[in-house]
Amino acid sequence: MQNLQQILQIARPITWEAAKILKSYYQKTQLDIEYKGEDPVTAADIAVSNYLIQQLQSQLKNQDFGYVSEENYQQQQLTQEYVWIIDPLDGTRDFIDKTGEYAIHIALVKNHRPVLALIAIPETDKIYYATLNGGTFVETSDGKIQKIEISTSQKIENLIVLVSRFHRTEKLEYLLKNLPCQNHKSVGSIGCKIVNMIEHQADVYISISGKSAPKDWDIAAPELILTEAGGKYTHLDLTPLQYNTGDVSQWGGLLASSGEFHDILCRESQKILLDWEKLENPQT
Numbered sequence: 001m002q003n004l005q006q007i008l009q010i011a012r013p014i015t016w017e018a019a020k021i022l023k024s025y026y027q028k029t030q031l032d033i034e035y036k037g038e039d040p041v042t043a044a045d046i047a048v049s050n051y052l053i054q055q056l057q058s059q060l061k062n063q064d065f066g067y068v069s070e071e072n073y074q075q076q077q078l079t080q081e082y083v084w085i086i087d088p089l090d091g092t093r094d095f096i097d098k099t100g101e102y103a104i105h106i107a108l109v110k111n112h113r114p115v116l117a118l119i120a121i122p123e124t125d126k127i128y129y130a131t132l133n134g135g136t137f138v139e140t141s142d143g144k145i146q147k148i149e150i151s152t153s154q155k156i157e158n159l160i161v162l163v164s165r166f167h168r169t170e171k172l173e174y175l176l177k178n179l180p181c182q183n184h185k186s187v188g189s190i191g192c193k194i195v196n197m198i199e200h201q202a203d204v205y206i207s208i209s210g211k212s213a214p215k216d217w218d219i220a221a222p223e224l225i226l227t228e229a230g231g232k233y234t235h236l237d238l239t240p241l242q243y244n245t246g247d248v249s250q251w252g253g254l255l256a257s258s259g260e261f262h263d264i265l266c267r268e269s270q271k272i273l274l275d276w277e278k279l280e281n282p283q284t
Helices: 003-024 042-058 092-097 170-178 190-198 214-227 262-282
Strands: 031-036 041-042 065-069 082-090 103-110 113-120 126-131 135-140 143-145 160-163 183-188 204-208 231-237 252-258
Touching: 003 042, 003 082, 003 103, 003 113, 003 126, 041 042, 041 092, 042 065, 042 082, 042 103, 065 214, 082 092, 082 190, 082 214, 103 190, 103 214, 113 190, 126 190, 126 214, 135 214, 143 231, 160 190, 170 204, 170 262, 190 204, 190 214, 190 252, 204 262, 214 231, 214 252, 231 262, 252 262
Parallel strands: 065 082, 160 183, 160 204
Antiparallel strands: 031 041, 082 103, 103 113, 113 126, 126 135, 135 143, 204 252, 231 252
16 A cells, blocks of 8 residues: 555546546536436536546555545445545536536545545636645645644634535524524535635534435535644544545534634534524423
8 A cells, every 4th residue: 555645646636637527627608517316417527536446546556445426325335445436526506507606525534534635716716635644725727835733722602613605404593593603604515615724714504404415525625624634523422534435425514624612612502503493392
């Protein structure tokens, strides 16, 4: 097995090329859109997924990696020690609506936890990458690389909370309305949200599962990018996230933050959600 830095050297140029492919689709006036249930899928999703898996398999040779992509997954736990978890297009609705807020997520997971991650933001010509205990870096298309860290030290009421344009429920709205921080910013793609946090443009992101939940590929790469920059990403009860468990859905409440008020916000969110349950089910 090559070490993480060697794998990263292979994965970075692959990620840049995938970003170019995705951007070329984005610039087309007509997108070939199909639906998996209620979720849109474009030809871009499939093309980038195929490219990433083919290139990683080819350049990593015959090493024993598992591969999970949004476009090829089956509900099962892979048995390989190292598993790639890939989202070829995070923020498909934003991609279709041309907001520019879409991303590619690539994570390498060992023992259910991410050890290497890359996020490409094609519209800013940047990729972000991290390895476990190695920090988070941003690379621009001219080849410049800079270490990047979370900014903290402000009052809790001044924190900026990231919200989705599409995944909104009454339960989540109630939670957001009752948090001590009331500054909201709409951003598409979880990858773009996490980048906003490490670029010092926002501080908190909360997701609450309902009929569906975020998937492994939505979160695995963003989590490591955030935590290696100094932030935190956990369940609301502060337990760590787990990947490649046999269920790709991340059920419950998840909170990502710049870290300073993470525990307080998790506890406060749990209290607010308990109040919501009492309002919704007054007899229980």
